Amino acid sequence: MSDLHDPATFRTHLVAWLSENDLSPADDHSLDGHLRQFARVQRALYDAGWNRYGWPEHAGGLGGPAILRAIVGEEVVGRRLVEPGPYSMLEVLAPTMIDYASPALAAEMVPKLLSGEEMxxxxFSEPGSGSDLASLTTRAAPHGDDWIVNGQKVWTSFAQFSRRCVLLTRTGGPDVPNHEAITAFFVDLDTPGITVRPLRTMHGVDEFCEVYFDDVVVERSRMLGAPGDGWRLAMDLLPYERSTCFWQRIAYLYARFDALIAEVKAQGQAVDSDMGETYLALHTLRCRSRATQHRLAAGHKLGPDTSVDKVLLATAEQRLYDTARDLLPGVVELDDTPWRTEYLYSRAATIYGGTAEVQRNIIARRLLDLGKE
Ligand SMILES: Cc1cc2nc3c(=O)[nH]c(=O)nc-3n(C[C@H](O)[C@H](O)[C@H](O)COP(=O)(O)OP(=O)(O)OC[C@H]3O[C@@H](n4cnc5c(N)ncnc54)[C@H](O)[C@@H]3O)c2cc1C
Incomplete structure (x- = not known):
């Protein structure tokens, strides 16, 4: 099977397998339905081995370059077998566990995530700490061999469906610089003292939550890295949020672009320059992201350069849905169609994973060296 580590061969075999194994979703567009379908597809891919490629063998994977994961994401999300949101959590959290959890913990836990057994x-975010993440105040204090956590998180996507949480806490005192005072833990969400309250988004879905921690006991073995490593973990995680997990989102946006062309044509309208500009935005994003996937596959560490990918993604996604709004009159304002919910959700693209303003600051300061202000 080692030729499956070759991306072209891998894709050919995966596409053949997908055409022989019907994983089409049921006609259930609720978030619960999406997550059930996600777990079903993950299980099937895992049992057949496909979503274990690109992950290291010591964490339950079957090895090979990370680009194999991008191929699975593209094929699965591009065919609309699963929605991009749940899929992205996998690409963000599994690499972090592999890099920071003890080898035994990663070997035990990562397969549960890959196989769809757990979400x-x-x-990270708190009511007073979003862009300024280093100011977070959820506290973890040592207590014998354990740590006691108190505080509140917010905008925690899918927390009500999740078994576990990668949690950032403050462990250093006032004399410790912010970036050395943060420590990450891998916390079971059924631990006594944790309360999860779903929040409704403007597109009408309880997608994220408030999560409260009230004297929550976490074992030392659940610390990710050492005390004070949390900031480094966060900085290492964020580029993953803008690399492999973008590739599958781009496949999804292309699928929606094709659907838009079909609907515009069905209404007897010409495919005009708005469509051309939308295609250009998507194509630019895809070219940029392709280069990023290849850098990741070649073993490069990703950093602030992925802020460019994030700006391009948010721009392309919002342009696509603006075009749908303009060319399909009433579809956003009046109709209860996927275009309406997706249009509303696309407004979040300039917020989640780092706001557009903050990404532009990073590009200006860290890539273009334009100085502080
Ligand atoms: C759909 C969605 C899902 C999310 N999922 C998660 C999740 O699973 N886990 C999690 O931890 N968080 C999650 N978040 C939270 C997200 O990371 C934060 O919303 C984001 O970091 C911004 O923080 P904030 O909301 O506190 O806004 P703020 O940081 O308060 O920003 C408010 C405004 O001020 C601007 N601003 C702030 N600082 C600067 C600056 N220095 N220069 C210029 N402008 C600035 C921002 O650009 C923004 O326009 C999610 C958010 C969304 C929308």
Whole structure:
């Protein structure tokens, strides 16, 4: 099977397998339905081995370059077998566990995520700390061999469906610089003292949550890295949020672009320059992301350069849905169609994973060296 580590061969075999194994979703467009379908597809891919490629063998994978994961994401999400949102959590959290959890913990836990047996969430943002993440105040204090966590997280995607959370806490005192005072833990969400409250988004879905921690006991073995490593973990995680997980989102946006062309034509309208500009935005994004996938596959560490990918993604996604709004009159304002919910969700693209303003600051300061202000 080692030729399956070759991306072209891998794709050919995967596409053949997908055409022989019907994983089409049921006609259930609720978030619960999407997550059930996600677990079903993950299980089938795992049992057949496909979504184990590109992950290291010591964490339950079958090895090979990370680009194999991008191929699975593209084929599965591009065919609309699963929605891009749940899929992205996998690409963000599994690499972090592999890099920071003890080898035994990663070997035990990562297969649960890959196989769809469990969902995990990312507990970073707090009511007072989003862009300025280093100011977070959820506290973890040592207590014998354990740590006691108190505080609150917010906007935690899929927390109500998750078994576990990658959680950032403050462990250093006032004399420790912010970036050395943060420590990450891998927390079971059924631990006593944790309350999860779903929040409704403007597109009408309880997609994210408030999560409260009230004297929550976490074992030392669940610390990710060492005390004070949390900031480095967060900085290493964020580029993953903008690399492999973007590739599958781009496949999804292309699928929606094809659907838009079909609907515009069905209404007897010409495919005009708005469509051309939308295609250009998507194509630019895809070219940029392709280069990023190849850098990741070649073993490069990703950093602030992925802020360019994030700006291009948010721009292309919002342009696509703006075009749908303009060319399909009433579809956003009046109709209860996927275009309406997706249009509303696309507004979040300039917020999640780092806001557009903050990404532009990073590009200006860290890539273009334009100075502080
Ligand atoms: C759909 C969605 C899912 C999310 N999922 C998760 C999740 O799973 N886990 C998680 O931890 N978080 C999640 N988030 C939260 C997300 O990471 C934060 O919303 C984001 O980091 C922005 O933080 P904030 O909302 O506190 O806004 P703020 O940081 O308060 O920003 C408010 C405004 O001020 C601007 N601003 C802030 N600082 C600067 C600056 N220095 N220069 C210029 N402008 C600035 C911002 O661009 C923005 O326009 C999610 C958010 C969304 C929308």
């Amino acid at each position: 995990w969430c990312q507990g």
